[in-house]
Amino acid sequence: MGASKSAHFTDEQNRIANLLKALAHPARIAIVEHLLEARACICGDLVEVLPLAQPTISQHLKELKAAGIIQGTVEGTSVCYCLSESGIKALLTFAKHLSTSLQNQQTHCC
Amino acid sequence: MGASKSAHFTDEQNRIANLLKALAHPARIAIVEHLLEARACICGDLVEVLPLAQPTISQHLKELKAAGIIQGTVEGTSVCYCLSESGIKALLTFAKHLSTSLQNQQTHCC
DNA sequence: ACCTTATATCGTAATATTGCGATATAGCAA
DNA sequence: TTGCTATATCGCAATATTACGATATAAGGT
Numbered sequence: 001m002g003a004s005k006s007a008h009f010t011d012e013q014n015r016i017a018n019l020l021k022a023l024a025h026p027a028r029i030a031i032v033e034h035l036l037e038a039r040a041c042i043c044g045d046l047v048e049v050l051p052l053a054q055p056t057i058s059q060h061l062k063e064l065k066a067a068g069i070i071q072g073t074v075e076g077t078s079v080c081y082c083l084s085e086s087g088i089k090a091l092l093t094f095a096k097h098l099s100t101s102l103q104n105q106q107t108h109c110c
Numbered sequence: 111m112g113a114s115k116s117a118h119f120t121d122e123q124n125r126i127a128n129l130l131k132a133l134a135h136p137a138r139i140a141i142v143e144h145l146l147e148a149r150a151c152i153c154g155d156l157v158e159v160l161p162l163a164q165p166t167i168s169q170h171l172k173e174l175k176a177a178g179i180i181q182g183t184v185e186g187t188s189v190c191y192c193l194s195e196s197g198i199k200a201l202l203t204f205a206k207h208l209s210t211s212l213q214n215q216q217t218h219c220c
Numbered sequence: 221a222c223c224t225t226a227t228a229t230c231g232t233a234a235t236a237t238t239g240c241g242a243t244a245t246a247g248c249a250a
Numbered sequence: 251t252t253g254c255t256a257t258a259t260c261g262c263a264a265t266a267t268t269a270c271g272a273t274a275t276a277a278g279g280t
Contacts, residue, residue: 008161009136013143017136024131025238026119033123036211040220043257051118056239058258073220077247077256080220088208095205098198101146109150110183110190135268153227166269168228187226187277222280229274236267244259250252 016094019087022067027052028060032083035070040082042075126204129197132177137162138170142193145180150192152185 006014023029030050034041046057061081064070068087072079116124133139140160144151156167171191174180178197182189 006136009140013136013139017134017139020130021134024127024134026116026123026127027238029123029127030119032208036208039215044255052238053240054257055241055259059238059240062258071220074247074257075220077254079257082220083208083212083215085212088205088212092205092209095198095202098142098146098193099202102193102195102198105149105193109192110181110185137268154225162268163270164227165229165271169268169270172228184227184277187224189227224277224279226277227275230272232270234268236265238265239263241262242260245257247255247257249254 016090019067019069019090019094022063022069022087023091025060027057028064031057031060031064032069035081035083040080042078042080044078126200129177129179129200129204132173132179132197133201135170137167138174141167141170141174142179145191145193150190152188152190154188 006017009017023032027050031046034046034049038045043054043058043061046061047054050057052060061070061072065072065081068084068090070081070087071084072081074080116127119127133142137160141156144156144159148155153164153168153171156171157164160167162170171180171182175182175191178194178200180191180197181194182191184190
């Protein structure tokens with residue numbers, strides 16, 4: 001059959017998987033990196049920087065926003081996007097969880 | 111046209127995107143969480159714990175291994191899997207990079 | 221050698237993602 | 251209102267992922 005049976009997993013597992021999925025594309029990594037440098041930008045800026053068409057970038061922005069990684073506010077005729085705390089905090093929390101739990105495991109097993 | 115044009119992005123962007131993609135599935139999150147508790151397990155253990163068939167789990171293990179998130183060593187007729195430092199370190203480094211860069215941005219922009 | 225156990229791979233169907241042209245929507249200016 | 255600019259959404263084609271039955275591979279045990 002088909003893809004991803006999210007119903008069989010816990011809410012928490014689905015939540016973190018969706019967060020990671022939102023970042024799991026080079027274009028969206030590039031968008032985030034651009035925001036780290038520029039602090040804020042509009043969709044049109046990214047169209048000039050990335051090798052993708054405007055509708056494609058708009059779609060990537062939508063996914064990043066839905067995952068809480070960026071936020072956007074309307075400013076006249078354009079939308080100003082910048083990084084959002086919540087998604088990045090969740091990512092850091094998960095990464096730290098993995099890392100510290102791994103440190104606490106006694107030596108190697110295999 | 112089709113999916114993901116990785117050739118247009120930097121190696122680093124593709125690398126981190128692939129790492130995140132390897133974790134961006136609830137079944138693979140569940141496998142990692144199981145390994146955090148059990149420290150090590152074989153494929154057969156996961157078949158009893160997860161609502162997925164053996165070939166599916168074997169495939170997920172392969173992807174986690176390819177991304178450097180787990181490692182496996184042959185032990186007789188079975189394979190012992192456990193978490194690997196390299197992938198988890200890379201994830202933590204990326205998450206910290208995002209988090210500290212965001213902290214350094216002056217206040218809010220939008 | 222034969223059988224059992226454990227995992228991996230193949231092949232394929234179902235589904236999801238990606239990308240973009242065409243078009244819709246929304247704000248602003250004149 | 252008309253026109254311009256910026257973004258979002260629709261619809262579709264190309265591609266990628268997911269899941270699993272069937273089968274292959276490999277290591278023991280007897």
